[in-house]
Amino acid sequence: MKNSIKKYVLRRGAVISAMALMVPIAASGAFHEALRERAEEQKAKIQQGRETLKQKIEERKDAVQEKGRSLKEESTGRAGALTQEMRAKKDATAEEAKQMRVLFKQKTKMRTAELKKKFGEKRGERIEQFFTKMAEKFEAAIDRLDRAADKIEARISATAGNGKDVMQATGNLAAARAKIAEAEQGLADAKTKYAELAAGADAKKKFAEVKGLVQGVSQKVKDAHAALVRTIADMKGVGTDTTTPAAAPSPSQ
Secondary structure: OHHHHHHHHHHHHHHHHHHHHHHHHHHHHHHHHHHHHHHHHHHHHHHHHHHHHHHHHHHHHHHHHHHHHHHHHHHHHHHHHHHHHHHHHHHHHHHHHHHHHHHHHHOHHHHHHHHHHHHOHHHHHHHHHHHHHHHHHHHHHHHHHHHHHHHHHHHHHHHHHOOOOOHHHHHHHHHHHHHHHHHHHHHHHHHHHHHHHHHOOOHHHHHHHHHHHHHHHHHHHHHHHHHHHHHHHHHHHOOOOOOOOOOOOOOOO
16 A cells, blocks of 8 residues: 555656646747747848838939939030020121131232232232231131031030030030131131231231231130030040041241
């Protein structure tokens, strides 16, 4: 009987011990399960945050691209308007400049005769030859710059058609066109003053005035050349290359 009771107590104690050992194991499993669920929740939150951030980045990227397209369209529109204005001014002055050149050549004989009377046969002829050749050099230089400006304008139009910002290049080209027009007008003024030298009195004073006007033409041609070079540099900046125009002549050339 005592042995039976002893065995029962021992079995009971073993069961209780086993149950006591299982309690922390069960508690540990619940704890790990809670950790796993929290980790999954945190992972889901991080993923959602990433998706939200990605969406915001895409929206901002689209907004920047749209603004860029809008600015390019606006720049292209302004450049186109400025180009049309340049062409209108050029067309308005080109025919007048051509007629003035023709008229100056037509009066060569008349001027030469007046100069011969005033300065003598040989000297009068040399003066006319010198001024005429110098005027022709300036005309040729102005024509070269004008042709170069036309080529640059064509490049600008093509570049603008590809969606690139050409506003700065267009502005510099407009400045160059204005300098070319100033050079043409300066040459016309010099020719007018030279005609007064042949026809009027006080030849020495008139000759000094003509010399000053010619020097002014030389500087204007150089300024126009420099403006075209700046325009070419702008075009290279947007990935377009073109040929640099020939340098302007000096009055002594």
